[in-house]
Amino acid sequence: PVAVKCRLGVDEQDAEPALDALADAVVAAGADAIWVHARKAWLAGLSPKENREVPPLDYDRVARLKRRLPRVFIGINGGIGTLDEAARRLEDVDGVMLGRAAYHTPAILAGLDRRFHGSTEPPPDPAAVVEEMIAYARVMLARGARLHHITRHMLGLFHGHAGARRWRRILSTGAAPTDAGVEVLAAALAAVVGASPLDGGARGFDAADSGRDRGLLVAAS
Numbered sequence: 292p293v294a295v296k297c298r299l300g301v302d303e304q305d306a307e308p309a310l311d312a313l314a315d316a317v318v319a320a321g322a323d324a325i326w327v328h329a330r331k332a333w334l335a336g337l338s339p340k341e342n343r344e345v346p347p348l349d350y351d352r353v354a355r356l357k358r359r360l361p362r363v364f365i366g367i368n369g370g371i372g373t374l375d376e377a378a379r380r381l382e383d384v385d386g387v388m389l390g391r392a393a394y395h396t397p398a399i400l401a402g403l404d405r406r407f408h409g410s411t412e413p414p415p416d417p418a419a420v421v422e423e424m425i426a427y428a429r430v431m432l433a434r435g436a437r438l439h440h441i442t443r444h445m446l447g448l449f450h451g452h453a454g455a456r457r458w459r460r461i462l463s464t465g466a467a468p469t470d471a472g473v474e475v476l477a478a479a480l481a482a483v484v485g486a487s488p489l490d491g492g493a494r495g496f497d498a499a500d501s502g503r504d505r506g507l508l509v510a511a512s
């Protein structure tokens with residue numbers, strides 16, 4: 292399958308005809324899905340980072356595209372930070388793409404299968420996720436990777452949890468040396484959940500001390 296990702300338009304384009312014309316062209320060329328980041332790109336004057344923030348979001352424009360092309364898969368992207376927001380967007384379109392939310396607050400993904408895919412399994416426990424990452428890191432380090440290249444993408448895992456700052460600090464400083472090993476990940480996890488998985492003693496996130504912590508993850512799932 293071929294998926295095309297696009298914006299509503301660029302610079303001074305009128306997003307009504309511009310998006311329709313692009314969609315028609317890519318569908319005619321055989322595209323199976325169109326993912327629309329629901330803001331224009333201002334190529335003249337804004338950096339890529341600014342272009343993810345400054346041009347205003349227009350979800351209705353994407354909803355209109357879906358109504359005009361009901362048989363084409365239309366997905367939406369841009370500024371969607373929670374599963375509740377994703378559910379609202381899914382009333383109008385076929386799919387939701389999370390970018391920064393998936394990266395900065397990955398724990399929200401724990402509730403995704405139950406919410407949208409009919410799963411009855413309990414959401415994955417972040418501590419168990421870390422333990423799997425420790426196993427993965429072991430394999431990658433043995434192949435010559437550096438721990439930092441793995442852990443830098445895990446900094447947001449405990450976002451919103453009371454231990455999040457400790458988690459980030461231990462990972463950031465501990466993984467910096469070129470010879471850092473998986474004990475750093477284990478120590479960071481222990482600082483959040485209260486026991487090291489390397490000792491076989493991690494209690495898991497659900498057993499963490501603070502009810503507020505539990506509520507945050509459950510509420511986000």
Ligand SMILES: Cc1cc2nc3c(=O)[nH]c(=O)nc-3n(C[C@H](O)[C@H](O)[C@H](O)COP(=O)(O)O)c2cc1C
Pocket residue numbers: 296328343368369370371388389390391392
């Ligand atoms: C660091 C970073 C790199 C990105 N690189 C790409 C890219 O190569 N291609 C692309 O289509 N979008 C890229 N994006 C944009 C995202 O796919 C997404 O469209 C954008 O972040 C808006 O969605 P969000 O508000 O859910 O993050 C990037 C975003 C970030 C934060």
